[in-house]
Amino acid sequence: MTVEQRWVEIEGIRLRLSHPDEVPLTWVGNDDLLRQLLAAWLVIDPADVPLNPRLIGKPGVGKTTLAYAAAKRLGRPVYIFQATVDTRPEDLLVTPVIGGAGELVYVASPLVSAMLAGGVCVLDEGNRMSEKSWASLAPLLDRRRYVESIVAGIKIPAHDDFRIVATMNDDASTFEIPEYIHSRLQPQILIDFPEREDELAILAENLPFADGGLLDYVADFLQRAHGRDERYTVRDGINIARYVLKLGAQAPGDLAERLTLAVRQTLGDEGLAYLE
DSSP: OEEETTEEEETTEEEEOOOOOOOOOOOOSOHHHHHHHHHHHOOOSTTOOOOOOEEEESTTSSHHHHHHHHHHHHTOOEEEEEOOTTOOHHHHSEEEEEOTTSOEEEEEOHHHHHHHHTOEEEEETGGGSOHHHHHTTGGGGSTTOEEEETTTTEEEEOOTTOEEEEEEEOSSSSOOOOHHHHTTSOOEEEOOOOOHHHHHHHHHHHOTTSOHHHHHHHHHHHHHHHHTTOOOOHHHHHHHHHHHHHHHHHSOOOHHHHHHHHHHHHHOGGGGGGOO
């Protein structure tokens, strides 16, 4: 296998690699979750292999942020693959496209690019994929650590430094993961709603230009909703606070009115029950 800029050659087939992702994500909160994820990726003996953890939780609790932060802690390039219900095996691996001169070009997915570059792949919202797509990853997720591209007709081995983590939403709009994949995606790391102190810190990290009183109010709003097992997350709180600030910048007025409008237009009328 030879590397030339962003090209890799395997068995006579040249693959064009994807670029790694650089996004402004900072993990703020439970450091124990970060330690658990990093521990899963450790290799502690020449006969050992890294685990393939999955992060499970409600939408908006920071699963992708945690995965990205852990990968950056390792100093590895990060490749994020957004899974969807129509993700095909070739989308996960290698896709043929027509180049500028009319020639056929094989493009490596973010996952395969991470495999070849020794990076970390964040398979985001993995349980939105069908079993057919998961089946193409089965040999990657055990001791074999390779994938086979039917499109390109090659077997692609993973770099020793390659790591993968799948994030999975805990909601009804997802597929059941087949058992043979389930057993390969371990350990399961559960991300729950943050405590108030952590939630306030996340709000402040994302809204450094916001008044502390507003952030305190939004944190209290979220904690009241969590106490009633609502699915509102800190992402919702960030959007509410940001909209309140934008409304105020356009037409300064009563804060309570702006909060009411922001909650109603972000979460619907049911969210008003948690306003004081």
